[in-house]
Every structure is written in structure tokens, then in C-alpha cells.
Amino acid sequence: MDNPPLIVLPCLDEADALPATLAALPVGWPVLVVDNGSTDDTAGVARAAGAQVVREPRRGYGAAVHTGLMAATTELVAVLDGDGSLDAAALPAMAAAVADGRADLAVGRRVPVSAGVWPWHARAGNAALAALLRRRGLPVHDIAPIRVAGRRALVELGVLDRAFGYPLELLLRAGAAGWRIAETPVAYRARAGGRSKVSGSVRGTLRATRDMAGLLR
């Protein structure tokens, strides 16, 4: 597409997963890896594959995404994980929905490619949060793990969370601002490499769910 979105990849120690993640992105789209204080060679691997890299030493998914958004100069911005778990083939249709004015925010809904890629505790916590969002009128079945929107609009939305509450706060603010949200299925597979940090453990899931539940009080 003309004027493709900048793809922002928040990355904490994703050196093992990045080659596959980057290879699966739409060809010709600009890519920005936000290195969130990695102790592995995330930045070197990203640069070697042709991605631009910025560093954000303050830990947290939201801190990394925010830094990527601030560095962006494109009309549209796409955000997804740097672990290769989300199918980037969904991005062109998502970006087109926003570029054509059919949606203000295009989000993906994870569809696991096989049992086991999405542990029961993570899936249950996610389903509960999505149900709360639908009660508030948001047409979603996931918490926007992959998304595309206008850069300026995202900046003006002013999401404050710098941890794992970021996507949920974004959805809440978008809903309150009357944004039209389009959700599409996105294949969800095991991370391409490296170690699971959140959903791979009950402890990680509880931490993420706590970050998010605070926003819904």
C-alpha cells in the first residue's frame, strides 16, 4: 500500500524470535524495534535484519509501545508483539480498514492455531476482560494484542499505562472517544523462539491481569 504504517515491535529479550518475526512482516513496510532493556542481542539482530531500533530503558510493554509511537512519523502505526506469535498477514487488511476510513482502530482477535499455544489461565483472564469491555459497548473479543490506528489520533488518546494495561486502556479510551473499532481474527501460534515471560506461567498471567483489572474498577 502507499504510505504503509510503521510497524512498532516492543521487544524484551526477543533476539531468538526476531528473525522469524521480522521475516513474516509485510514486505516494504517500515519497522521499528523498541528494545526494552534487553540483555540479549535484540538490537543487533533487529539491525542486521534491516529494522530501525530505538531503546527504552524503562521496563514495561506500555513504555516500549509509547516510545515507538513517539518515534513514529508515519500516518498510521501498527503494533504487535516481537515474539512472532501473531500472524502479521492480517496487517494489510487491518491497515486498509483504517486508511479507507472504515475504522478508526483495527484490532486483532487471537485464534489459536492449535491447543496449547494459549494456556487456559491466560485465555480465561482474557475472556473475562473482553466480556467486561463488551458490557461497556466495545465490539471486541480480545484485548487488542495487534492493532492499527492513526498516529496522531493515538497520541491524542493519551494512554497513560506503561505496563501490560496499555492495550486495555487504549480500548477503553477509544470507546469513550467514540472510535469505530473493527476486530478481525488473527492466527495465534507459539512464540518463534526465546522464553515465555507472561502467559507461559500462572504468575505472569496474574501480574498482567492485575495490571489490567485496575483499569476497569
Ligand SMILES: Nc1nc2c(ncn2[C@@H]2O[C@H](COP(=O)(O)OP(=O)(O)OP(=O)(O)O)[C@@H](O)[C@H]2O)c(=O)[nH]1
Ligand atoms: N514481558 C514483557 N514483555 C515486554 C516488555 N517490554 C516489551 N515487551 C514485549 O511485549 C511483547 C509481549 O510480551 P510476551 O512476553 O510475548 O507476552 P505474552 O505473549 O503474554 O507471553 P509469552 O509469549 O508467553 O511470553 C513481546 O514482544 C515482548 O518482548 C516487558 O517489560 N515485559
Ligand SMILES: [Mg+2]
Ligand atoms: Mg507472546
